[in-house]
Amino acid sequence: MIKGRVKWFDTTKGYGFVLVDDSLGDVLLHANVLRNFGRSSVAEGVEIVMDIQGTDRGRQAVEIHDIAAGEPEDVVVAASPADVPELSPARVKWFDKTKGFGFVNTFGDPEDIFVHMETLRLYGLSDLQPGEAICVRHKIGPRGKTATEVRSWDHATLVMGLAKKP
Numbered sequence: 187m188i189k190g191r192v193k194w195f196d197t198t199k200g201y202g203f204v205l206v207d208d209s210l211g212d213v214l215l216h217a218n219v220l221r222n223f224g225r226s227s228v229a230e231g232v233e234i235v236m237d238i239q240g241t242d243r244g245r246q247a248v249e250i251h252d253i254a255a256g257e258p259e260d261v262v263v264a265a266s267p268a269d270v271p272e273l274s275p276a277r278v279k280w281f282d283k284t285k286g287f288g289f290v291n292t293f294g295d296p297e298d299i300f301v302h303m304e305t306l307r308l309y310g311l312s313d314l315q316p317g318e319a320i321c322v323r324h325k326i327g328p329r330g331k332t333a334t335e336v337r338s339w340d341h342a343t344l345v346m347g348l349a350k351k352p
Contacts, residue, residue, distance in 0.1 A: 187251055188213075189235050195220075197227045197286040197303070204234055204247065213238050214246035223250035227286040229304040273337065276322045281314035288314060290322055290333065299324045299331040309336050 188206055190213060195202030200217040213236070220228060228234065233254035236247040274292040276299070281288025286303035299322060306312065314320065314336075323335035 187235055188238055189233065192228050192230055192232050192234055194230050195228050198284055202228070204236070211244060214244060216246065219247045219250060223253070225253065227303045228253060229302045232304070273321045273323050273335065276320050278314045278316055278318045278320060280316050283313050290314075290320065292322065297331060299333050300329070301333040301336060305333050305336055311336060311338065
C-alpha cells in the first residue's frame, strides 16, 4: 500500500494522477479502479491509499483502500471561525456532471466559486442546474474560491430559519 494526494482527475477522460512521496513519478488512477471502490470521481488534493503496480508505461493504481474525507491539500484553511464565510445564497452559473465540476456565484459577488462533484456528494446532491438557487460555503485557495459545502435551497432555508413561518 502507498499513500498519495490526487494531482488531478478528469471524469471525461476517465483517468487522473496521484502524487506520491518518492522519486519514481506519478501514479495513474483509472476510472475503473475508482469505480471498484464505489466512486466515479475524486477531488484534487484529496489523500488516497492504494495498491499500485509497475507497467511498461509507468505505475498505476490497481486497488483503492481509502480516500480521505479531509480537506484537499491546496485549500487554505481559515485562521479562525470569523474568517470562514457563512453559508451564503448562490445561483448555479453552470455545472457539468460529466466533467464533475462547475461554478456558482453568491448574490452580489460576480467572482466564480468552483464546485466539485465530490463536494455535492458529501451533502447528498447529485447534480446542479443552471440558474438553480442553492446555499454555499467556500474557502479561498491558490486558484480562487472553492466550495466546501453545498446545500439545496430548501435544506438551507430550513436550517438557517429563513423559511417563512405559517
